Amino acid sequence: MTAEPVTLIVFGAYLVFLVIIGLASSKKSAGGLEDFFLAGRNLNKWTVALSAVSSGRSGWLILGVTGMAFMSGFQAIWAIAGYITAEIVMFFFVARRFREYSQATGSLTIPDLLESRFPGGSKALRVVSSLIVVFFMIAYVGSQVVAGGTAFSSTMGLSQSGGMWLTAVILLFYVMIGGFHAVSKTDVLQAGFMFASLVILPIIAIINLGGFGPILEAMQAQGAGFVDPFAFSAGAILGLLGIGFGSPGNPHILVRYMSLKNVSEMRQAALISSLWNVIMGWGAVMIGIIGRVYFPEIDMLPDGNHEAVFTSLGQELLSPLLMGVLLVAILAAIMSSADSQLLVGASALIRDIYDKLLHRGEEISQARLVAYSRLATATIMLLAVLLAFSAETFVFWLVLFAWGGLGACFGPVLLLTLYWKKLTRQGSLWGMLAGLIAVLMGSQQPAWTYAFLPDINNLFATILFGITNAAVPGFLISALVAVVVSQLTYRETSAQASTER
Numbered sequence: 001m002t003a004e005p006v007t008l009i010v011f012g013a014y015l016v017f018l019v020i021i022g023l024a025s026s027k028k029s030a031g032g033l034e035d036f037f038l039a040g041r042n043l044n045k046w047t048v049a050l051s052a053v054s055s056g057r058s059g060w061l062i063l064g065v066t067g068m069a070f071m072s073g074f075q076a077i078w079a080i081a082g083y084i085t086a087e088i089v090m091f092f093f094v095a096r097r098f099r100e101y102s103q104a105t106g107s108l109t110i111p112d113l114l115e116s117r118f119p120g121g122s123k124a125l126r127v128v129s130s131l132i133v134v135f136f137m138i139a140y141v142g143s144q145v146v147a148g149g150t151a152f153s154s155t156m157g158l159s160q161s162g163g164m165w166l167t168a169v170i171l172l173f174y175v176m177i178g179g180f181h182a183v184s185k186t187d188v189l190q191a192g193f194m195f196a197s198l199v200i201l202p203i204i205a206i207i208n209l210g211g212f213g214p215i216l217e218a219m220q221a222q223g224a225g226f227v228d229p230f231a232f233s234a235g236a237i238l239g240l241l242g243i244g245f246g247s248p249g250n251p252h253i254l255v256r257y258m259s260l261k262n263v264s265e266m267r268q269a270a271l272i273s274s275l276w277n278v279i280m281g282w283g284a285v286m287i288g289i290i291g292r293v294y295f296p297e298i299d300m301l302p303d304g305n306h307e308a309v310f311t312s313l314g315q316e317l318l319s320p321l322l323m324g325v326l327l328v329a330i331l332a333a334i335m336s337s338a339d340s341q342l343l344v345g346a347s348a349l350i351r352d353i354y355d356k357l358l359h360r361g362e363e364i365s366q367a368r369l370v371a372y373s374r375l376a377t378a379t380i381m382l383l384a385v386l387l388a389f390s391a392e393t394f395v396f397w398l399v400l401f402a403w404g405g406l407g408a409c410f411g412p413v414l415l416l417t418l419y420w421k422k423l424t425r426q427g428s429l430w431g432m433l434a435g436l437i438a439v440l441m442g443s444q445q446p447a448w449t450y451a452f453l454p455d456i457n458n459l460f461a462t463i464l465f466g467i468t469n470a471a472v473p474g475f476l477i478s479a480l481v482a483v484v485v486s487q488l489t490y491r492e493t494s495a496q497a498s499t500e501r
């Protein structure tokens with residue numbers, strides 16, 4: 001589509017503002033690794049809450065959920081119910097302990113926190129966890145670069161490749177210069193744009209239609225399944241709810257808990273985050289459903305793509321100024337996830353691999369570590385761009401299981417680290433590996449394994465009441481293996497660090 005000049009001005013002003021935030025945050029991020037990766041644990045409740053919301057949603061909410069609601073109606077609520085419930089539980093009941101334990105142990109990263117539970121001994125736990133983080137973050141960032149290229153090509157007339165390079169350059173600049181200070185501040189701005197677009201668009205649509213009558217008629221015209229949220233099978237519903245299993249293990253969300261300045265404000269941050277999540281989620285569902293009034297047939301959308309309902313409805317209803325806000329919301333959803341993932345990947349390279357493994361016990365100046373962290377940020381971005389250009393399909397396939405893969409690898413082990421004294425190093429390591437293998441096999445089982453293994457995805461679905469979301473069995477298997485191995489390797493006399501506060 002061809003954008004109006006006013007729309008392009010709004011779009012360009014947003015990009016310029018991101019650069020300004022990066023420059024303004026450069027000095028604050030230069031104090032050391034804690035400043036660069038956690039903003040010195042000095043963020044307020046609003047920044048932590050909104051940053052957690054925006055970094056966790058990406059373009060999946062604005063494009064994916066709206067498209068799902070367009071196709072299946074109220075059944076799409078299960079896609080948002082899982083992660084909202086999981087993040088409410090995490091923020092209200094786990095985040096404070098997570099924050100306190102990370103500060104008490106001096107942990108800046110997830111591998112840091114896991115390793116701090118078992119001081120001394122083998123470093124296999126840090127090696128494996130760091131490599132998992134780097135692997136998934138490169139794939140995540142690569143997918144966001146591709147999505148950014150699509151957004152720029154459809155709004156500013158750039159080629160797909162030109163849009164991808166512009167996305168990468170803007171992201172790299174403010175993240176590399178401003179660190180977590182810039183990421184958290186831009187995430188708040190981006191959360192605002194996402195919130196505004198997901199609230200304003202359905203309200204304008206309802207007013208334009210004269211109420212809910214035409215919406216109800218359009219829903220009924222699509223059939224009972226469009227109206228009834230329970231029309232899905234039990235396995236499909238549980239699989240969508242299983243999206244929430246990714247929340248406890250995704251580092252780009254968890255680091256938000258670690259960055260809050262005043263621990264006593266954690267519950268207030270949790271309330272802010274929860275309300276924001278609920279309103280944004282319902283806004284996305286309503287946009288998809290309302291889209292059926294304006295576009296009764298999917299062929300009426302560009303290229304028959306159901307995920308284009310968000311932008312198509314905006315073009316139908318909004319002024320050029322508000323359309324600029326809507327387009328910025330799409331890019332904000334992409335960048336608010338990519339910047340956090342980029343920083344988490346860099347932290348694994350410098351904090352966990354370079355500092356704690358390759359140069360363990362050596363004194364390295366914080367200034368040098370920050371400089372290396374900026375180089376690592378550029379390295380992660382370069383690898384992500386190369387992956388994005390060379391294997392777009394593979395990148396998006398990775399993203400389908402990355403959320404659940406990280407949840408399965410880290411979620412059970414982190415929760416056990418905080419709440420179970422008998423967890424052992426071996427239990428943590430094998431729990432992570434079991435979760436990773438289960439998600440990989442459940443998502444894309446290699447053909448050569450069928451010679452001696454059954455269809456793992458069908459096996460999981462048979463055992464778990466029809467669930468085909470690999471994140472669910474991955475999480476459960478990881479937890480089971482971690483507990484069983486810990487029981488077998490635990491010794492009463494062994495030094496188990498207590499996590500009770």
